[in-house]
Amino acid sequence: MASIFSYQSSEIDWCEKNFQYSELVAEFYNTISNVPFFIFGPLMIYLMHPYAQKRSLKVHLALVLFILIGLFSSYFHMTLSFFGQILDELAILWLLTTCYCLWFPRCYFPAFLKKNRSLFSCLVLVISIIVTFLAFIKPVVNAYVLNGISLHICYFTRLEYKKNHPKVNHMIRVALMLWAMAISTWICDRLFCPFFQRINFTYLHSFWHILISMAFPYIITILILLDGHYEMQNVPLEIHYWPRDEWIVGLPYVTLKDDKANNETKSC
Numbered sequence: 579m580a581s582i583f584s585y586q587s588s589e590i591d592w593c594e595k596n597f598q599y600s601e602l603v604a605e606f607y608n609t610i611s612n613v614p615f616f617i618f619g620p621l622m623i624y625l626m627h628p629y630a631q632k633r634s635l636k637v638h639l640a641l642v643l644f645i646l647i648g649l650f651s652s653y654f655h656m657t658l659s660f661f662g663q664i665l666d667e668l669a670i671l672w673l674l675t676t677c678y679c680l681w682f683p684r685c686y687f688p689a690f691l692k693k694n695r696s697l698f699s700c701l702v703l704v705i706s707i708i709v710t711f712l713a714f715i716k717p718v719v720n721a722y723v724l725n726g727i728s729l730h731i732c733y734f735t736r737l738e739y740k741k742n743h744p745k746v747n748h749m750i751r752v753a754l755m756l757w758a759m760a761i762s763t764w765i766c767d768r769l770f771c772p773f774f775q776r777i778n779f780t781y782l783h784s785f786w787h788i789l790i791s792m793a794f795p796y797i798i799t800i801l802i803l804l805d806g807h808y809e810m811q812n813v814p815l816e817i818h819y820w821p822r823d824e825w826i827v828g829l830p831y832v833t834l835k836d837d838k839a840n841n842e843t844k845s846c
């Protein structure tokens with residue numbers, strides 16, 4: 579039986595042709611397309627630091643997990659090993675867990691939790707620990723489950739969009755557009771690979787890496803603005819774009835306008 583560390587021990591093989599450019603790298607473009615995770619992650623840690631200091635240093639945990647996803651994803655596509663796949667999926671699962679615990683608006687908590695964030699976090703942690711064990715049994719199913727969670731995120735985002743938050747709605751539109759393009763490339767790579775091999779274009783999964791890493795700063799900014807609206811209403815938050823606000827394309831991030839005000843909770 580092949581070891582979980584050995585090359586191609588994973589059940590998943592993405593559409594890109596294996597070992598085309600090197601004997602050491604199974605999927606070359608799928609490996610190098612993770613570079614944005616290593617650029618956006620550290621930049622966001624730096625840019626969001628004032629917000630994290632005010633809200634919680636756990637914000638940095640989410641951003642570190644984002645960098646780890648890039649690292650594990652590179653390792654996975656380089657080796658196509660079962661171990662690489664597990665690391666990649668678990669990093670994604672724990673990023674989602676951290677984001678839910680930190681920012682999921684209280685008004686969508688199940689009623690029996692009585693809007694208590696600590697109880698909600700315990701529930702999410704228990705579910706994530708169970709899913710972590712299940713990931714070892716059937717990681718292929720897990721990849722679809724993780725994408726399924728994005729439907730829940732889209733659902734509550736749609737409810738928030740209807741509330742017409744002035745600063746948030748533009749962000750939601752951009753995030754949705756990037757996510758829709760990203761998920762289309764992920765699905766096409768998985769389901770229509772023979773077609774894309776015939777037309778000699780097998781790089782869709784690389785586009786997924788780039789598009790989802792571009793969507794991430796928008797999703798995080800949306801979550802922070804909603805959290806600011808509901809839970810830090812006396813601390814005005816400002817959206818900025820790196821490197822310059824005036825540029826058409828930039829990395830969104832959030833800073834504090836006024837440091838002195840107190841935290842306060844607002845009901846949804």
Ligand SMILES: CCCCCCCC/C=C\CCCCCCCC(=O)N[C@@H](CO)[C@H](O)/C=C/CCCCCCCCCCCCC
Binds near residue numbers: 670673681731794
């Ligand atoms: C209130 C909680 C909100 C949580 C928001 C969390 C946002 C996370 C956004 C991005 C995560 C990046 C995931 C990148 C994965 C890259 C590695 C990779 O390609 N792995 C694949 C194997 O190579 C694996 O098959 C991928 C599995 C799918 C992961 C699905 C991630 C969920 C993304 C959630 C997007 C929400 C969109 C909402 C739009 C408004």
Ligand SMILES: [Ca+2]
Binds near residue numbers: 592593595
């Ligand atoms: Ca392949």
Ligand SMILES: [Zn+2]
Binds near residue numbers: 651655783
């Ligand atoms: Zn990937």
